[in-house]
Structure formats: structure tokens, C-alpha cells
Amino acid sequence: MATDAPKKLLEPFFWTLFSAGGVVAALLMPVHIFLFGLAFPLGWIRDLSHTRALALIEHPLVRIYLFVFCSLPLFHWAHRFRYTLYDGLQIKHLNEVITVFCYGGAIIGTALAGYLLLSLP
């Protein structure tokens, strides 16, 4: 039973991250994808120049915003993808590997976002 204790503590923690990431993805992602994935590449709106984009990202609040924008949705993905593989494809025997892959990916992505945003000029 003792080995179950950390699991039971981590589950609500990860669920909170999943839920917060779901909110961030729902509120912020559509407009980002519309602009950077469709409107700019298709020429509906003129592309941001490098200088302009750098100027936008200069403010610390924008960097914090982008950090949250990258990190929380990754934990949202980790939770959903884990259960999709578990229930949807019924890959139950690989449960541990999948858990490590999903949350490990989210943690690495979060670290990468922090590193990139801090190392910007």
C-alpha cells in the first residue's frame, strides 16, 4: 500500500494540470492557429517581420504568457493521450511506458519552453 501513496498524490495534481491546460487550449489556441497557421501563411494578413515579432516577445509578460501557452496544454495532451491509448486502443500492458512517455514529454516541453524564452535576446 505504501507504494501507492505517491501515485494517489500525483493523480489529482496531474488532473489539475490537465484541466488548466484544457482551459488554456480552449481559450487561446484557436486564435493562434488561425493567425500563424492559416492567415499569415495564406497571405490573408501580412506576415510579421522578424523585428516586429522580436519586439512583441520582448515584454516579460508576453514571455510568461507564451510559457503558460506551451506548458499547460502539453499536460492536457499528456492526460488525454494516455487515456486514449489505455481505453481507446486498449494498450494496457504498456501502461507504465505510456505514462512516462506522456508526462515525460510534457515536462521536457515545459523545460524547453522555459529555456527558449529565457535565452531570447
Next chain:
Amino acid sequence: MTPHEAKGATQYTTYHPRWYRTRVSTYWWLGKWYYLKFVLRELSSIFVAYFVVITLLQIHSLSRGPEAYARFEERMRNPLMIALDAITFLFVLFHTITWFNLAPRAMVVRLGGKRVSEILIAGSNYVAWLVISASVAWFILR
């Protein structure tokens, strides 16, 4: 049998016969729209993660200078990328809509002892979404 014995017989033990479970097909979710909707909603998370990766690549190219950033923008103009981003946009919209429609059930709000109607909670989420999206677009494009 005395009542005491009968009680003992229903006590839980760590041993039990194997449960009877019919095997569920791997494609169980294809049968009904309701199940398919559930799986599509869960799959939307892959597109959410994909766009985070795109954003990280964009920040990376931004930090490497104007040429690298121009290369990033060039790659985003590739028709395959645009097609993938269009699909991503639809999946993330699906996530947004299903998330807001579920919100009233996950979060029951009471005002003056009365439960706030589901339409009102979902509606306020949609309004917040529109206001935030417009603000983000204004900030980027101003």
C-alpha cells in the same frame, strides 16, 4: 445455517473467480456517433500538442535571427503544412466547443441558493473566448 455463518459467507476475500468479461473490439468507438465524438475529442489533444511544438519552433527560429525566422515562415507556407494546420484548427475548435459545453457540468455555480443555468455558464465561456481571442489578435496585429 446460523445468521452469523451467513454473514461470514458474504465477506470479501482476496480470492474470487475470474470475472466474465466479453472481449471489446479495438474499434468499439466506431459504432456510435456518441462514442466517435468522445474519441475525436480525446484525439484533439494530439493537435493541441502539435501546435505547441510549432510555437516552440517559432520561438527558436526567432532567437536565431531574421534568416532563420524567414525560413520558419517559408516552411509554414508549404501547402502540406497549411493543410495540416487547417485540420489542427478544426480539431482545436472541436476541443473548445466540447470543453465549454461540458464546463457547466464540471463546475456547478449557485447564486442565491439557485443553480445557475447551464446555458448561462456555457454562454459566458463563449463570450470570454471571443473577447480573449479578439484581444490576442489585436495585440499581435496592432
